[in-house]
Amino acid sequence: MSVLRKIWTALRGSARELGDAVVDANSIRIFEQEIRDAQAAIDDSKRALTGVMADKMKIDRRLAELNDLIADDEASAVKALEQDNEALALEVAQRIAKREAERKEQFEIAERLASQIASLRQKIDAAEKIIADHQRELSIVRTTESVQKATVQIVDNIAAQDSTLSSARSSLERIKARQQRLDDRLAAGEVLARESGEQALDEKLKAAGIKGEAADANAILARLRARAES
Amino acid sequence: MSLLQDMTLSLANTVFEGHRFDCLPISGEQEVLQVQVSGLEEMPIYVTVTDTQILCISYLFKKSELKEGSINELNALLLELSLPMPLSSFGMVGDRYVIYGALALTATAEHVMKELTTLASNAVDALQTLEPYLK
Structure with missing residues (x-):
């Protein structure tokens, strides 16, 4: 149930006194717990995110390295062919094949890490939205209670010493x-x-x-x- | 020092658009500051600070002070007046009609003073305008 609705229900209650809690303490505790949980989830996700991002950076570096090595080998193989050194060209081609296999493997890992990063970011966004929503709702509750408490205090305090609040007519x-x-x-x-x-x-x-x-x-x-x- | 104490200090020593501010802290669980704007003292303003906003409230009248049968008309009028009224809106706390303004916690002293003088003027104006609805 939305907080505004809860407050509306509470305010309509006839047995209620000004300054009484508008939302029961238990709901507030649940709210606060949910905010803390969401914050903990954000902290966990951020920790995981930094780990995954570090892994991905390592893989990306290795991929760049492999690209350079393969390009080098390809140039070497071409030169060997130009010198009609078939045996040497074949040996280089074998190394290229091995490196290409590794590149494919690394590339797949990088893809997987990228999707992990995206899903962690989504989790963080969702948790941040929960926190913002809950904090807004808590603030509605707290403001309602503050204003009512303040009103009771003002009425008690001021009415006793002067008639400022006693009637609109006298004002x-x-x-x-x-x-x-x-x-x-x-x-x-x-x-x-x-x-x-x-x-x-x-x-x-x-x-x-x-x-x-x-x-x-x-x-x-x-x-x-x-x-x-x- | 709390925001409200800070505010009291800056209000106490300032003249803003020809008005002075007479501040009186109200004791209790909730921190409340009563401010009377000079020339508009009849409608004191009560300032409270919550975790998201600075609320300035002036109490207009109790529901029981209104003529029977005219309350629906008055409520509709208040909703209609809320929009064009500068910086202030009408509301209710319990059985009391209030006029109020809300400021962000980041509001400057000057913003607060503008709010207080405008609200006090609006409150005096509103009470006179709404006199026909009072018993």
């Missing part, structure tokens, strides 16, 4: 209060800016004699004069 109220404070501050800033703008205008008017004490005195005098005339 919302705090968010709104903060945003209101921010708005108020912005509004206050605007009022301040406007006031200082008005003040600047008054100063200008005063400087021009249009507003301020002098302007006020003229207005009072005008008012008094109007009253005296009536």
Whole structure:
């Protein structure tokens, strides 16, 4: 059964408490054992692989050597024939035959070793895939458990000392209060800016004699004069 | 020193995109760090490190805080919102709705800070958006 499915089954269980294991300890142990087995299989295969590869390199070297020797002998045989030395040519041909037989044998061994190497590499790939799969699945299980444990801790720890986690409503109220404070501050800033703008205008008017004490005195005098005339 | 302790040190002394980070380790079997992002303190973020990832979680509300009858609609909305929301997704732990982000263990301090500020903004945004579903 896939791990996700196991977790789903566990989470649906009604008797379950947050923070309880989602996958039983035994399954986890089996998983971990399978990872260890796969790792051991990889180690074995790699050891075997180095041995087989060393053997194959030895054979390949011998094959190259035989190829050179046979080529040499063939040249020698041709030269002997050119000198009409049939007996010598025959002797060389016999050696060529012997070396060709050995080459065939060595070649077959090399083929066998090559197929062993391929199958060992396949084994290693398969084991590595098992490890990656199992580790991913274990990580799903462990993360589920970590998150749940963390949640229990957070709820226990924080709920005791402040109401951060107690309700979404109170968080919302705090968010709104903060945003209101921010708005108020912005509004206050605007009022301040406007006031200082008005003040600047008054100063200008005063400087021009249009507003301020002098302007006020003229207005009072005008008012008094109007009253005296009536 | 654990990854989380390392992170606490670098968060405590940094200003990132105008935000500061107020860190508080939560004691217990599982190592958890509470981070409050300045200007978004209402939605604290809880950081845990597992063997494969750094998880940052903010708790939105409990199922019991939701209006009866609107839960299916809310769930569908959350699935729909998860995709366009930058860096964060919605999820559930037990009976709590969460908003979370996950980082690789190789994430840099800057990645973590970006995650934390984005997640806190998303959490504040989400809670306000989802207010009509609350009792």
